[in-house]
Amino acid sequence: MKPLTEYANKKVLVLGLGKSGFAAAKLMKSLGANVTVNDRNDLSTNEHARSLKAIGVHIVDGGHPLELINSDVALMIKNPGIPYTNPLIKKALEQNVPVVTEVEIAGLLSDAPFIGITGSNGKTTTTMLIGEMMKGSSLEPIVAGNIGTALTAVIQTATKKNAIVAELSSFQLQGTRRFHPHVSVVLNIFDHHLDYHGTVENYARAKAQITVNQTSEDALVYNSDSERVVNYVAEKSKAQKVPFSLARKETNGAYVSNGVIYFKDQPILKVEEMGLPGEHNLLNALAAVAAAGVYGVSVEHMAEVLRSFKGARHRLEYVAVVQGRTIYNDSKATNIIATSKALHAFPGKEIVLLAGGLDRGNTFDALIPELKKAPVKAVLLFGQTQKKLLDACVKAQIPVIKEVENVESAVPEAFALSQPGDVILLSPACASWDQYKSFEQRGDIFIAEVNKFR
Structure with missing residues (x-):
């Protein structure tokens, strides 16, 4: 780990005690900073809070008191999910306190080069594919970031013999200033997270942060089929361009x-x-091939990985064939585009779809033509978006539409409405937080319910 002395004996405020907040607070304390962690939740029984207190970190919980920001604060490290409308963040920015995410600190300290992967959809699958392919390179990969372990944790033991393969969200990237991956990968830019970023332009600029500090010694792997990726990212990057495409021959x-x-x-x-399966996974594969190719990974090893890799957990994850039905868990499909792609991954198969979840204010009109194109024979709906999805399914003329309480009650209905040869697909098109702690929990419950029918 590289030395970083600029925050020694200076006040650092960590906003949000999540996975990344805990790792960042612990690391900054080890670097000699005077660290305060602030979280709106009660942390009196939180094990991470207790362990931080034990090493001298100050904990302020139960709200966000504005007096935490003053002229003595040298840095704020924020949880990526906390919006910039938060009063503490707004005050910090007004007083010219740098506001970053843990990605920035990890990038400054890491001895290992970064391969950063971002995009609206496909990040996790592509990150995992690159991680597997990099095992055929001269560097030992460490997969982290938005998937798995916090970056400020892994960089402490990573060396120049490693490569950190990091899934990076727009939330994480917006909080970077000097972050400099050796290879950046940009998959796509859709109309996502506009409740956080405000506009598509702001969202695209956040994604483009992944290449802002790259030079001609670095590489940008990008989707040349995406006009937004080309316009917002590739055309402005100083890195070597390594495109991937389904539409043209990118030599x-x-x-x-x-x-x-x-x-x-x-x-x-x-x-x-x-x-x-699926065209979207073919694009993910091309991105991974291009990134691994930058490091000289052999085509034989790439091919071996592409043959054997069965997918990320909860991302169009093959579960099993149960009573003749092929089961897929796509709980990570938290938006319309992800579900649309999943629907077209099974040509020639009839689908029973399980969908619904957190209401973020959007309609599902964009899903109607996709439901019409795909051979969906029945849909089971749950969660806050149940009525909105019902309207879309009626307009798409789905033969059977049922409202159920949750995923648990949807699974037996799915078996009743399907027959051998069909696909039962959980692809909610919505976040999970109305009924479940995470998309992972939602997917695990789905699999557990499916297993009862084995």
């Missing part, structure tokens, strides 16, 4: 021709040999 990157995946005109494998 300096990754592409598909006559059903074969290529990297710089070297054939890797036939698309039909891939372990993951």
Whole structure:
């Protein structure tokens, strides 16, 4: 780990005691900073809060008192999910206190180079694919970030022999200033998280932060099929450009021709040999191939990974064939685009869809044509968005639509409405927080209920 002395004996405020907040607070304390952690929740029984108190970190819980920000505060490290409308953050920015996420600190301290992956959809799958492919390089990969372990935790033991393969959200990237990955990967930019960023332009600028500090010694792997990625990211980047595409032959990157995946005109494998279904996963595979190719990973190893990799947990995850039904858990599909792609991953199969969740104020009109195109024979709806999704399904003329209480009650209905040869698909198109702690919990409950029918 590189030395960082600029915050020694200075006040650092960590806003939000989540996974990243805990790791960042502990690290900054070890670097000699005077650390305060603030969280709106009661932390009196929180184990992380207790362990931080034991090493001298000051804990302020139960609210966000504005007096925490004063002229003595040198830095605020915020939880990525806390919006910039938070009064403490607004006051910090007004007083020119730097407001960053833990990604910024990890980037400053890491001896290992970063491969950063961002995009509206496909980040987790692509990150995991790159992690597996990098095992065929001269560097030992460590997969972290928005997936898995906090970056400020992993960089403490990472060396120059490692490569940190980091999934990065727009929330994380907006809080960076000097972050400098050696390879950045930008998959796509859709109309997501506008409640947080306000506009598509702000959202795209946050994504583009991944390449702002890159130079000609670095590489930008980008989706040349996406006009937004090209306009907002690639055209402004100083890094070497390594494109990937389904629409054109990118001889300096990754592409598909006559059903074969290529990297710089070297054939890797036939698309039909891939372990993951769906066109969206083909794009993820191309991105991973391009990133691994920058590090000289052999086409043989890339092919082996693409054949054997079966997907990230909760992202179009194959569960099992139960009573002749093929079960897929796509609980991580928390938006319309992700669910749309899942619906078209099973050509020739009839689908029973389980959907619904947190109401973020949007309609589901964009899902109507996708429901019409895909062979959806029945839909089971739950959660806050139940009525909105019901309206979309009626307009899409789905033959059978049922409202149920939750995922647990949806599964037996799905078996009753399906027959051998069908696909039962949990792909909610919504976040989980109205009924479940996380999309992971929602997906695990789905799998547990499915297993009762084995």
